[in-house]
Amino acid sequence: MANRREFLKASALGAVSLGTGVNTFHIGKTKRHLSDELLGHGDFQYRLDRAWGDLDPARTPVNNCHEMVMDRRDRLFMLTDHPKNNIIVYDTGGKLLFTWTLGFSGAHGLTLVDEGDAEYLYVTDSGLGKVVKCTLDGNVVMELPTPLQVGTYTETMPYRPTETAVAPNGDIYVADGYGAQFILQFDAKGQFIRKFGGDSFLQPDKFKQVHGVAMDLRDPKNPTLLCSARIKNTFKRFTLDGQHLEDIYLPGAFISRPVLDGDNLYSGVCFGMSEGNYNMQLNKGFITILDKNNLVVSNPGGTAPRYENGKLTLMLQEAPVFKHCHDVCVDRDKNLYACQWNAGGIYPYKLHRV
Template identity: 70%
Template sequence: MNQRRKFLKNTVLTGGALSVSGLSAFYIKPTSPKLEETILGHGDFRYRVEKGWGDLDPKKHPVKNCHEMVMDKKERLLMLTDHPQNNVIIYNTSGRLLGSWTLSFPGAHGLSIHDEGDAEYLYITDPGLGKVVKCSLEGKILLELEHPAKLGAYDETSAYRPTETAVGPNGDIYVADGYGSQFILHYDAEGQFIRKFGGDSFLQPNKFKQAHGVAIDYRDPNNPTLLCTARIKNSFKRFSLDGEYIEEYYLPGAFVSRPVLDGDNIYSGVCFGMTEGNYNMQLNRGFVTILDKENRVVSNPGGTEPQFENGKLKLMLQEQPVFKHCHDVCLDRDKNLYVCQWNADGVYPYKLHRV
C-alpha cells in the first residue's frame, strides 16, 4: 500500500463544494466512511465496499440508473445518469457533491472523456434518441454526430442505438452501436464518417452480440488498438484502429460492460450473471472483473475466484450479493474503484477501497 493510500485510509477526508454551471448546492456526508467488513476480490486486487459513498438527496439529485463514470485531471468524478433532471453528477473522491448539469437526455448511457490538449471534453450517447454528442465539462454541446443513415452508412430501416464512444490518438471517434445494428462506426474528429465494421452474428468472430463498449488500448504505446465488448458472447474483441479483427478474450459467465484500461490492467463491470446449471442471462446479478497485462482474469470483486483448467478460464459467477448489475467501473489515483449499477433500485455509485 503506497503512502498516499495509507494517509487516506487513516485520515478524515474533507473538501469544499465547488460550483458547476451556476450550481452550488452540496450534500453533507458523514465525516468517516462506513466500510463493509467483507473483503471482495482476489490476489493483489482486494477491496472493502463503501455503499453510501455516493448517496445524495434523491429529491434534488435523483438517479434512475448510474450508467458510467470518468475522472478528469482535477480528480473530479463525473457520473452519467439517465435521469433528465441531472444527467451528469460531479463528485470528489470522498463522495461530496461538487455540482450537476443536464442535457435533458432521458436515456443517457455512454460517457467518455478525452484530453485534447486545450481542454478535456465529454462524449455522451443516448441510445433511445440515437444521439452522440461532444460537449464541454460544463455541458455545452460542441458537436453532434449525424445519424449513420443520413451518411449512407446504414439504410433507413437499420436500427441505431449507440451505447459508447472512444477517441483515438488522432482524434478519430469510434461509436459502438451496441443496442442497434452491432457495428463500430468510425468518424474523424470533425464527425465525417470513415467506415464501419463488425455487425450482428453469434458465430463470426469479427462480429458482435451487444457491442456495448469500445475503448482505446494504449498498453503497447507503439501499437494502440481498439477493445470492443461483445457482451452476449462474454468476450472482449480486439481490432486495429482501421477495423481489422485481431483476437478475442473469452470470459465465460461474464456479461461484460465496457473495458476500462488503467495501467497494465483492464477493468469491467459485469452486468447480469449465471448460476450453476443455468447458463442463461439472469437479472439481479453482477460483479467486477479485472484482467492483467496478459489479458488473464486475476480478480473478480463480488464474483468467484478466477480459475483455469488446462490454460482455459472456467465459468465465473457472482459469489457475494453486493451488486445487481455492474454497468461501469472508474478508478482514482490510488486505484480505488467506483462502481455504477443499472437497474439497481436507484442506488448511487459504490466505492471499493483497495486494501
C-alpha cells in the first residue's frame, strides 16, 4: 500500500524562547527508522519507528511515558513521571525542543485545552492527589481542590486522580481512577459541582478503574463524556451531568484513556485481560481504533478485530511491539505516537500512517 504521506515535508519549527525554569534544546535531525512490517488492519495501517523519540537518558531521563498531546503549533507535549522533566516537548520529526518540570513523581494525566487566547495543560499527579492547570511553559495558574476539601469525600476515601477532560463551557471533569472511582465535576474556576460513578463491578453507571475521561464532540450539538472502565474492558458514555448512556465493550482490552480524532476513537491497551479472566498478558499491549459507530476497525500490534453475530470477540496482542501502551496521540497527518509505562524507560514510538 502506498504511503499517502511519504512525500509530505516535515515542518521545521523555529527557535523557542521561554521563561525561567524551561530547558530549551534543538537536538538532532529528523529521525526515520521505519520497520518493513505493517501494523494494523484495513484503512488504519502503520509503519513503526521505534527510534523516533529517543533521547539521551543521562540528560533527559524518563521513568514512564504516560501521555502525549499536540498543540496548535504541532508541538508534541509528552508527560513523564520523572521529577527532573515532567514535560518533554518534541516536534513531529522527533527533535527535542524543550523540557520543564513540576517536580511530580506521580505525574499521570495530561490534557490540552485551547481557550482561544491561549492553550493550557491540565496535569494530574495520582500519587500526590493533585490536579493543576499550567501554561505551556509550566507556570501553574490553578490547582483544583481535593474532594475532601470540598466535603464530597470522607477522610477514609482515597483520592488518586488519573485524568481530566474539559467541556465546551469550561467545566472540568476529573477521573479518580486509582482512588474512589468517581468522576468529579468542577466549573472553570475550580468550584465543585457534583460527583458521579463510584466503585462497582456490576452496576452499569459505576466503574472499575475509571482510568481515563475525554470529551466526545463528534456530535457538536450533543457533547458527551467518554470514560474508561479499565478493568471492565469498557468505555462508558455519560451526559455532561453524569447520566449513564451506554457501554462500549472491548473484550480483552485493558484500555487507557479515550482519544478522539475526527470520526475515530483511539486508545492504548496496556495488556490483554478478559473480564472474568484474570490471566493477564503482562508486558504486552497494542492500540485499538474504533469508528464513529463504535466498531473496532484496527488493532496495531494486536489481533485483527472480529465480530461474530454482531459481538466483538476477544482481542489480544499479536506482534511483540508494545509493552504497556498507556496513551496514543494523533497528529494532523493521522500518524500515531505511542507512550508506554513499565517499559524500561522507553521513549515514545511513532507509527507512520500508510
